[in-house]
Amino acid sequence: MDHVPGGFALNPRFHRIAAVEVTEDDLGRAIPEHVIAQLDAHLGLLGTSTGYASGGWTAADFARMYQVVYAVLRDTGRRPGEVTSLHRDCLERVDGKPTLIYDNHKRRRHGRRLPVSESTAQLVETWQKELDALPAVPGCAQWLFPSPGQRNRPRRGHLNAAQFCNRIFRDWIDELIPDLVDEQLDENGAPLAYDRTQVVPYGFRHAYAQRHADAGTRPDVLRELMDHRSLDVTMGYYKVSLSRKQEAVRTVAALAVDRHGAARGFDDPLAYEVESVGVPYGGCTEPSNVKAGGGHCRIRFQCAGCDFYRPDPSYLPALEQQIADLRADKEAALAMEAADWVVRNLDDQIRAYSKSADEMRRKLDVLPAEERAAVESASRELRKARSAAAFVPLQALTARSPE
Structure with missing residues (x-):
């Protein structure tokens, strides 16, 4: 047994049944x-x-x-x-x-x-x-x-x-x-x-x-x-049933726009799922990025400056948070006396994302109260679904010690 590799030995850290949360x-x-x-x-x-x-x-x-x-x-x-x-x-x-x-x-x-x-x-x-x-x-x-x-x-x-x-x-x-x-x-x-x-x-x-x-x-x-x-x-x-997600997509997909504010709604839930991928501040229809599941953006997620950008009302909280973060970054850049082009880039992004957020609010404001409530409810369902799909806790990623 002295010649058996250590990887075959019993290790309490890995060889145990995972604890199950009680009901x-x-x-x-x-x-x-x-x-x-x-x-x-x-x-x-x-x-x-x-x-x-x-x-x-x-x-x-x-x-x-x-x-x-x-x-x-x-x-x-x-x-x-x-x-x-x-x-x-x-x-x-x-x-x-x-x-x-x-x-x-x-x-x-x-x-x-x-x-x-x-x-x-x-x-x-x-x-x-x-x-x-x-x-x-x-x-x-x-x-x-x-x-x-x-x-x-x-x-x-x-x-x-x-x-x-x-x-x-x-x-x-x-x-x-x-x-x-x-x-x-x-x-x-x-x-x-x-x-x-x-x-x-x-x-x-x-x-x-x-x-x-x-x-x-x-x-x-x-x-x-x-x-x-x-x-x-x-x-x-954060779990959303397939039927609820499809209904939410059906409600929200038609309200998607491009970075210029022009309507770019999807015809059906399948097109919304297949032709776009969720990125931090909206949907993306750039083919290589869609194929890579949202992980292959060539302009480093400066989404508001991209013609493939497709925000919809479900991304409004993310847009508002991004605008707030960019404004904080701009103040930090000014305090650091950063180059003019750095501040100018932040200003351009703030204006572009603000334009998208304003367009989302305008679309919601013109809807009848009942339809607006349905869109807001559908948006919450989609945000939950995206959170569940995208979140991978770092503490859940364990690696075996080389020893």
Whole structure:
């Protein structure tokens, strides 16, 4: 055996079954935004199904606490147990920006930090002040959401996630909210009732991730926001079914233009897919670049100066970002006293990309509201599809040591 090459030896790094993420993060259970809006409208009913009072806290005080728990779940996408176990000093500001500090119990990673919006931070800060004004509970002093306890028993620890999810939240959804409707209509044109069993606290986590994916957040950034161990789980939010992608292409392809603003729409989804390739700031129809999958641009992706450039509304956020980046590069070039031709090139690109972006906005503005909404929805689907296809995480590329 001494003469057997080392490559045949057992190496725990390579000879093991890959870990599989448990089904808790399975997709498809995101609470739709139109349902969340209905829940927000009935927020005042949450926690009012009981008259329980304890330790100087009234039923209204407990209801207020439950309503804050709901809002934090909705806005942050954290798991229910991560929200109910927040510490009283869970909010800090870094350079003036609010950050939520929480414990990821599932992966045993404590002290995690999540950037939150100013409105969410103000909500937490308001509750902290209200909590300070309520009668102190010695066994719950360190928690943002103290345990309500049980009758004739002392209150200790923080609010239990199961108690909130299975009792307080469930009673609100099943008993207190009078109507919860879907966007779909029945044969008489009346909205169908939404399946209330699909509304669970964990669905806010999926909704949070889906909002970011729809907005074009990079997969590696969303992975950090979700605190996922595996990028494969995060990438699931960017998956677009073939039928949805074809429908999105059918909606957007006809609105493609060239660098001069002239209409260059594609006749059908197949032509859009076969005759062009997605590049950072639009579609490209240059044959050799299409054949190379977008990796053979002879003018180094100065797309706005190329007659093969075919932007459509789905690339508008990328165009806006490119314009902002070019302006920053121009300011840096001026500060460095770069040659005139460097600054002139940046100016020309800014004007060209701005012209393309303005044309995209003009096309959207003249569309009827319903058609414009359809184009914007289709554009989000295409951006998700491109993110999933194009993103290759560097940490996923491992190389064996020569040793």
